[in-house]
Amino acid sequence: MSSIDYSSRDLVHTERHATQPGLLATLGLWLQRSRTRRQLSELPTYLLKDIGLNEADRYQEVSKPFWQQ
Helix, strand or coil, X not given: CCCCCCCHHHHHHHHHHHHCCCHHHXXXXXXXXXXXXXXXXXXXXXXXXXXXXXXXXXXXXXXXXXXXX
């Protein structure tokens, strides 16, 4: 049976990079925005009312490019 030994230096190095926003985090955020806006565009009107939105709100959100918040 083999085991993997991580030094504390490796763990600190990994944690530091995990907390810094970087290219992968930005790309993930953009992908999430793109998906949620596409899903919003496909919702029926009665579900929009359930979440407190109207067609104008939907259009405004769906019209934004994925890189805009």
